Amino acid sequence: MHELSVCYGLLSQVERVAREHAATGVTRILLQVGPLSGVEPRLLRRAWPVAAAGSVAASAILEIEAADIRVHCSRCDAESAATANRLLCSACGDYRTRVISGDELILKTLELETARVPRNTDAGQEHRRIHGAL
Amino acid sequence: MCTTCGCGVDTDTVRVDGKLAPVRVDTEAVTVLEGLLADNDAQAARNRAHFDQHDVLAVNLMSSPGAGKTALLEATIQALGDELRIAVIEGDLETENDAARIRRHGVPAIQVTTGNACHLDADMVHEALHRLRLSDVDLLFVENVGNLVCPASFDLGQHRNVTLLSVPEGDDKPAKYPVIFRAADLVLLTKQDLAPVMPEFSGERAADAVRSLASTAPVHGVSVKTGDGLADWCAWLRAEYRAQQVRRRDGSTVRPRVQPDGARLHAAAGGARS
Ligand SMILES: Nc1nc2c(ncn2[C@@H]2O[C@H](COP(=O)(O)OP(=O)(O)O)[C@@H](O)[C@H]2O)c(=O)[nH]1
Ligand SMILES: [Mg+2]
Ligand SMILES: [Zn+2]
Numbered sequence: 454m455h456e457l458s459v460c461y462g463l464l465s466q467v468e469r470v471a472r473e474h475a476a477t478g479v480t481r482i483l484l485q486v487g488p489l490s491g492v493e494p495r496l497l498r499r500a501w502p503v504a505a506a507g508s509v510a511a512s513a514i515l516e517i518e519a520a521d522i523r524v525h526c527s528r529c530d531a532e533s534a535a536t537a538n539r540l541l542c543s544a545c546g547d548y549r550t551r552v553i554s555g556d557e558l559i560l561k562t563l564e565l566e567t568a569r570v571p572r573n574t575d576a577g578q579e580h581r582r583i584h585g586a587l
Numbered sequence: 588m589c590t591t592c593g594c595g596v597d598t599d600t601v602r603v604d605g606k607l608a609p610v611r612v613d614t615e616a617v618t619v620l621e622g623l624l625a626d627n628d629a630q631a632a633r634n635r636a637h638f639d640q641h642d643v644l645a646v647n648l649m650s651s652p653g654a655g656k657t658a659l660l661e662a663t664i665q666a667l668g669d670e671l672r673i674a675v676i677e678g679d680l681e682t683e684n685d686a687a688r689i690r691r692h693g694v695p696a697i698q699v700t701t702g703n704a705c706h707l708d709a710d711m712v713h714e715a716l717h718r719l720r721l722s723d724v725d726l727l728f729v730e731n732v733g734n735l736v737c738p739a740s741f742d743l744g745q746h747r748n749v750t751l752l753s754v755p756e757g758d759d760k761p762a763k764y765p766v767i768f769r770a771a772d773l774v775l776l777t778k779q780d781l782a783p784v785m786p787e788f789s790g791e792r793a794a795d796a797v798r799s800l801a802s803t804a805p806v807h808g809v810s811v812k813t814g815d816g817l818a819d820w821c822a823w824l825r826a827e828y829r830a831q832q833v834r835r836r837d838g839s840t841v842r843p844r845v846q847p848d849g850a851r852l853h854a855a856a857g858g859a860r861s
């Protein structure tokens with residue numbers, strides 16, 4: 454079950470973004486996971502609490518957006534819906550297609566809890582250091 | 588308002604009376620748009636750069652357990668060992684069995700201990716690289732963990748993916764495990780010597796199932812028992828090795844045909860978040 458490794462990868466990304474924003478917590482995580490990513494959303498959901506336990510994202514809500522499979526045909530230029538094991542052009546039947554959606558494995562957005570920080574705190578300094586003068 | 592990330596935090600917390608405003612909790616939404624395996628992909632890119640620096644062609648072998656990866660490697664070493672300097676990174680199973688089988692042919696083999704992991708990742712391969720002298724290698728094989736699901740999600744830094752399907756497994760496997768067969772640059776239908784006793788296996792159906800994945804990868808039959816198809820396989824490896832030397836001369840590199848999402852995103856966003 455490689456979903457746990459994927460969750461640890463996700464956690465390190467979430468922790469990095471949270472740090473960059475001097476966040477005190479993560480409330481919501483939105484992923485996009487396509488059927489061709491090789492990652493099973495159901496298993497990802499089950500593995501996430503194990504990876505996130507004790508972290509800044511321990512109580513975050515994990516939302517997973519599914520993505521439809523779509524292909525673009527290089528023969529007839531049509532764009533059509535497809536399934537994981539049939540990625541042919543539905544207009545002309547050709548196999549020379551390119552997947553334009555359905556293989557996503559993306560961290561889209563995070564909702565962070567941030568303390569409104571006065572200028573002279575470390576967190577405030579850090580936020581300004583990263584994002585420049587505001 | 589923070590312009591780099593649009594996070595909506597303002598730092599105007601000093602009040603007119605000169606005192607600091609109390610800390611208040613807000614939530615901010617941050618758009619990240621980054622591949623979930625970004626850390627793995629970054630390590631994979633470093634591995635690929637190591638390979639390129641040393642003129643090494645790296646080929647990742649994936650299949651279910653027992654499809655014949657180690658047997659194919661042994662036959663390949665016998666066929667090509669005088670021509671190309673071969674090395675193997677063994678991820679399949681915790682025991683040293685497979686590595687020992689390879690070493691018997693006088694070729695360096697590094698066993699990666701994956702514990703219970705069902706796939707290799709870029710860090711494991713990187714760690715193995717420290718135990719190999721890449722300057723003495725032309726062709727590096729990575730024998731991935733026997734599994735038709737997980738290995739496909741992790742870029743290791745290889746240039747090419749080869750997915751094996753053995754005759755006894757049935758010709759419907761590409762339709763059942765589309766992700767791993769779609770990732771293949773070459774599909775090998777192994778144990779062809781068993782085809783006469785397994786008439787239910789049709790190489791044509793297997794190839795059609797691969798085509799249905801919009802794959803242009805060649806589909807070759809091989810048998811290490813009869814030697815059938817080994818010449819084609821070796822010809823493919825030689826051509827890939829020559830292509831790697833050409834790329835090395837003009838400073839380019841190549842990844843397996845299916846690109847993990849993270850890389851594509853970065854290209855689209857002009858490397859917005861690196
Ligand atoms: N009949 C036949 N058996 C094979 C062939 N290739 C491998 N095998 C057998 O299949 C079994 C598993 O092979 P192995 O190389 O260990 O598979 P791996 O787990 O993918 O590395 C062994 O008993 C091999 O002897 C082949 O071409 N024909
Ligand atoms: Mg093996
Ligand atoms: Zn797994």
Ligand SMILES: [Zn+2]
Nearest residue numbers: 526529542545
């Ligand atoms: Zn078409």
